[in-house]
Amino acid sequence: MQTAVPLNDQLAAQTKVALRRLASAVAVVTCRDGQARHAMTATAVNAMSMQPPSMIVCVTRASAFHAALSRAGSFAINILHRGQVQISQGCGGTVRGEDRFGLGGWSEDHGVPVLPDAQACIVCVREGRFDYGSHTIFLGRVTSVAIQGTVDPLIYVDGRYTGLPTDEDCAPPFQSQIDMLCAGFGQSLS
Amino acid sequence: MQTAVPLNDQLAAQTKVALRRLASAVAVVTCRDGQARHAMTATAVNAMSMQPPSMIVCVTRASAFHAALSRAGSFAINILHRGQVQISQGCGGTVRGEDRFGLGGWSEDHGVPVLPDAQACIVCVREGRFDYGSHTIFLGRVTSVAIQGTVDPLIYVDGRYTGLPTDEDCAPPFQSQIDMLCAGFGQSLS
Numbered sequence: 419m420q421t422a423v424p425l426n427d428q429l430a431a432q433t434k435v436a437l438r439r440l441a442s443a444v445a446v447v448t449c450r451d452g453q454a455r456h457a458m459t460a461t462a463v464n465a466m467s468m469q470p471p472s473m474i475v476c477v478t479r480a481s482a483f484h485a486a487l488s489r490a491g492s493f494a495i496n497i498l499h500r501g502q503v504q505i506s507q508g509c510g511g512t513v514r515g516e517d518r519f520g521l522g523g524w525s526e527d528h529g530v531p532v533l534p535d536a537q538a539c540i541v542c543v544r545e546g547r548f549d550y551g552s553h554t555i556f557l558g559r560v561t562s563v564a565i566q567g568t569v570d571p572l573i574y575v576d577g578r579y580t581g582l583p584t585d586e587d588c589a590p591p592f593q594s595q596i597d598m599l600c601a602g603f604g605q606s607l608s
Numbered sequence: 609m610q611t612a613v614p615l616n617d618q619l620a621a622q623t624k625v626a627l628r629r630l631a632s633a634v635a636v637v638t639c640r641d642g643q644a645r646h647a648m649t650a651t652a653v654n655a656m657s658m659q660p661p662s663m664i665v666c667v668t669r670a671s672a673f674h675a676a677l678s679r680a681g682s683f684a685i686n687i688l689h690r691g692q693v694q695i696s697q698g699c700g701g702t703v704r705g706e707d708r709f710g711l712g713g714w715s716e717d718h719g720v721p722v723l724p725d726a727q728a729c730i731v732c733v734r735e736g737r738f739d740y741g742s743h744t745i746f747l748g749r750v751t752s753v754a755i756q757g758t759v760d761p762l763i764y765v766d767g768r769y770t771g772l773p774t775d776e777d778c779a780p781p782f783q784s785q786i787d788m789l790c791a792g793f794g795q796s797l798s
Contacts, residue, residue, distance in 0.1 A: 433658065437655050439687050439728050557738075563622035569766040
């Protein structure tokens with residue numbers, strides 16, 4: 419006899435499979451709650467409006483970050499660079515609390531922790547929230563923006579990290595193969 | 609004398625530069641409003657919660673799609689495949705109204721237009737909305753999910769389309785270079 423899986427659980431499992439295909443940039447969202455700094459890796463980050471410039475971030479109510487962000491007046495969205503996998507993993511769960519700020523060179527913008535060598539830091543004043551199910555959408559009106567370096571964001575898709583296709587992706591194996599081939603020809607000619 | 613740019617315009621311009629770095633998968637959101645089908649390309653699509661499985665999509669109030677989605681009971685999020693740039697461009701503005709459904713092989717799921725050869729089709733019942741500034745977040749509870757093919761989503765970043773790095777990206781130039789090199793050696797040996 420088959421055990422019936424509740425419809426909601428089936429749909430959740432299928433939705434998760436579909437979401438593995440919803441490639442997205444990776445951001446670390448940060449805030450200050452009194453003396454304590456908080457950071458959490460998030461992929462559910464989007465623009466809301468440009469009139470006024472505003473952003474949304476979706477956070478699970480089960481997290482300590484949710485409690486901190488509910489009290490904080492401001493937050494920052496730090497869009498990570500391809501080279502910042504360790505920061506993503508740390509702020510995604512492998513490192514706890516204040517120790518997350520030991521990963522990377524953190525700074526502050528109006529009291530909010532920011533990561534100056536991220537692809538972009540967008541600081542927002544929290545202006546609204548929308549609760550549904552297990553999560554809350556926090557809405558922030560943008561108050562400052564900083565950009566760093568060329569466009570090369572960290573991307574999360576299909577349960578793994580990647581970056582954009584670049585010439586450099588191909589160059590090392592290509593050059594090593596050429597060297598090997600040429601070495602082979604050199605030997606056969608000597 | 610410098611012309612002062614209003615602070616809000618400056619921030620909007622800076623936020624847009626930052627958002628060029630927020631790489632994201634591309635989806636076409638669809639709905640039915642009476643007899644009329646509607647489709648709109650969107651990158652501001654995210655999961656909301658898994659309890660219950662639910663999705664959000666952010667839509668400008670200035671669009672015809674916003675009016676249709678405000679009346680529709682359901683909508684679908686079709687996560688595009690790397691090969692579906694033309695559908696993204698068409699539903700993003702280059703094609704109008706019903707003609708958008710001339711792009712690709714559209715079908716229906718409970719009356720909602722779906723694109724079966726998209727990476728994934730997530731059909732939702734509209735359950736809530738959240739208005740702010742120029743846009744509305746529409747929230748939908750997932751009612752069905754379909755997956756198609758291997759993971760290879762269309763990605764939009766820095767104002768252009770791309771896909772994930774793959775071995776195929778490197779293989780053609782690599783192989784052609786090898787062929788050219790070997791031909792060169794062959795000639796020198798003959």
